[in-house]
Amino acid sequence: xxxxxxxxxxxxxxxxxxxxxxxxxxxxxxxxxxxxxxxxxxxxxxxxxxxxxxxxxxxxxxxxxxxxxxxxxxxxxxxxxxxxxxxxxxxxxxxxxxxxxxxxxx
Ligand code: HEC
Numbered sequence: 345x346x347x348x349x350x351x352x353x354x355x356x357x358x359x360x361x362x363x364x365x366x367x368x369x370x371x372x373x374x375x376x377x378x379x380x381x382x383x384x385x386x387x388x389x390x391x392x393x394x395x396x397x398x399x400x401x402x403x404x405x406x407x408x409x410x411x412x413x414x415x416x417x418x419x420x421x422x423x424x425x426x427x428x429x430x431x432x433x434x435x436x437x438x439x440x441x442x443x444x445x446x447x448x449x450x
Contacts, residue, residue, distance in 0.1 A: 369449075370411075370439045372432070377440025384427050385437070401445035411448040414438055 389397035400406070408414045418437050422429045429437070442448055 370435070370442065372435030372437065372439030374436070374440040374443040377433075377436035377438070378444075380429065380433050380437055381440055384425075384429070385421065388425070398445065401441065408446060411438075411442065411446075414442060414446055414448070 386397050389400045393400045393403075401408075408417050415434075415438050418434055418441070421427070422434060
């Protein structure tokens with residue numbers, strides 16, 4: 345094998361594994377997600393679950409158990425409630441909810 349090729353392979357292996365912390369890979373900004381969450385999501389969760397509404401994310405039988413599940417659920421809530429959030433706002437919400445409650449990838 346050519347020396348440059350093997351060097352690139354070694355670099356590839358070194359820098360691909362281990363993966364960086366998941367929070368670093370999320371596209372969204374938690375700080376941007378917080379106000380969207382407050383204005384578009386919180387009221388209904390408070391009405392349905394009482395208190396500050398956060399128990400929907402922390403209850404024992406919660407539905408979301410992975411980062412993919414969280415992304416899917418935020419999309420579903422967006423469609424279900426006709427919130428009309430754009431892709432950036434969805435990414436921000438995912439980052440906010442993961443950082444604040446779910447903490448997948450820690
Ligand atoms: C009209 C009411 C309503 C609105 C608005 C709403 N939700 Fe929900 N959401 C619910 C209800 C009810 C559940 C619980 C569903 C269940 O248990 O089957 C839920 C559950 C969830 C869950 C799953 C929690 C878990 O792990 O079990 C996530 C995540 C979520 N909502 C995110 C959002 C986001 C993000 C928004 C804002 C874009 C939003 N929701 C807006 C009513 C709402």
